[in-house]
Amino acid sequence: MEKGKKVILSGMRPTGRMHIGHLAGVLTNWVKLQDEYECYYEIADWHALTDNPAKAREVNTNVLGMVRDWLAVGIDPEKATVFRQSYVPEHAELHLAFSMLVSVPRLLRNPTFKEKLSEIRKRKGMTRMTLKVGRLQVEEELEQALRFLREEEVVKAERMLHSLINRAKEEVMERLAEDASVEGSAIPPEISYGLFGYPVLQAADILLYKGEIVPIGEDQLPHLELTREIARDFNRIYAPVFPIPEPLLTETPKILGTDGRKMSKSYNNAIFLSDPPHVVEEKIKKSVTDPMKVRRNDPGRPEICPIFHMHAFFNGDEAEGIERECRAGKLGCVACKGRLVEVVTEKLAPIRERAEGYTDGEVWEIVEEGSKRAKEVAERTMAEVKEAVFG
Ligand code: SF4
The missing domain is CATH 1.10.287 (Helix Hairpins)
Known part of the structure; x- marks a missing residue:
């Protein structure tokens, strides 16, 4: 990993296999960022328990599935540090130090x-x-x-x-x-106390690696603001240890689930990167479209249609024509979906193949190796923190 680059911290809770929404919303961006920045990609497994501690039982399986897909889409563990939060106990330690700097009304x-x-x-x-x-x-x-x-x-x-x-x-x-x-x-x-204090753990995640840039959507700005406040307060009360992280606002293509809501595993409306072609076909064919477009010749509204959003992401060359023909009532939903099945199955085939190419052992090795690298950085930061706090 090249030094002298700005540090980026970003992470995901381990929810299992990744879907098209993750690919469009986060992963495509991560692949680009790893060439320009020193990236830390966190498997936020403690965060996965904040709203339901019983989820612990699923975490290992979910980590495996998620990291397999990260690697398959092009996250390169040589370029980016892929690490597991719970393998670096300094996250918990810094969380504790930061918890003294945040008031309860602020968290409320x-x-x-x-x-x-x-x-x-x-x-x-x-x-x-x-x-x-x-x-x-x-x-x-x-x-x-x-x-x-x-x-x-x-x-x-x-x-x-x-x-x-x-x-x-x-x-x-x-x-x-x-x-x-x-x-x-x-x-x-x-x-729970964990859920209430999770933004403080998030601040520790970022600042442990002295994250300077955090790629986020506009809706997450308030979270980053708390991290910035904590960094400023720490630097003022003790010693200037932390950078004040800046947001990297990223425009993400909108991807809707097959029922028209946000694509999410919990809504059961997602197309997974690991779905075989017949499953992709089945899901696309069952997907909702514009409910006002009943007959082929009815004009459609691509902006509310999940099929069109997927065309826009995977099939940029044809998206403009599809949009025009849909609006003009010259394209039927059956044909439009048929073309999307072809495009999506073609795009997902190499990702699926790469994902299947990793054994569980190889995935764990990558996670352990990355966590070791992350821990070295984390230990250095914690030494500075303790020096600043206790002298
Ligand atoms: S033609 Fe395509 S974009 Fe238009 S409503 Fe039907 S499926 Fe959606």
Whole structure:
């Protein structure tokens, strides 16, 4: 790796095999950047657990699948340092040092945290609905118990009332336990300390390698701002150890999933780089298009069509013509999809082949080798940090 180049840090949570959205949104850019910068590409495995610690069981398999695809698309471990966060314990150490520099109200303003909070609150709203249904059921059962009493069916009424009282007791106990755990705070117990503090770990990820440039989309700017604040505060309070990282705003082509939402493994709408041709064909053929274009001659709106977005990314030469003909109602969706199947299967074939060419052992070796290199840098930074803090 050439020295004297600016340092870039970027990473991904290990979610398993990569899809077309990852290729267009991140990986194509990473391949370019590794020639111009000193790049550190992080497998952010601790981050993978921040919203669900049970995910730990899947992490190793996901790391293997993800790194296999990184290598297959052209990430070169000779040019870029591909490393696993948990193999470099200094991330946790720097995270701890930084956690003293960030206030709780500052973390409460973190947009991802706010999003998570509203997601949980929405879910709780649904729980309230379930409770409402439960209440109606209770009312019905009370009516029935009263009917039994009026009809002098005392044993039946007694049994029904007992069951209701027991359920009410359980409900009260559950509520009390939940309230005690929240201790009057508006933060639900689903928010872990790890999730709350993850932007601080992110700052440690970047600054451990003295990252100067961070390739991000505009929506991630607030996260980088926190890292910049931490670097500034550290330098001011202790000693000037860290650069203030700058964003490298990257325009990424829009890729939609086959259902028209953002392409994501969890939505089950993704076309994976490892999908064999018949699966690619099946997914493309089932994909939604512009719902207003029902017949071949109807004019279409390529801007909302996942098929067109994939044409624009993989089939740049023909995309303009496709857009024009779609709008003019001269191109049918069946033919348009057929052409995309040809293009995508052709583009993915060499990637799939390269991915299959690595054994698991080779992938792990690359990860271990990269992590060793990363650790050397991390140890040097931590030595500087301790010197700055404790003298
Ligand atoms: S013709 Fe192609 S771009 Fe236009 S709506 Fe159909 S699939 Fe989408």
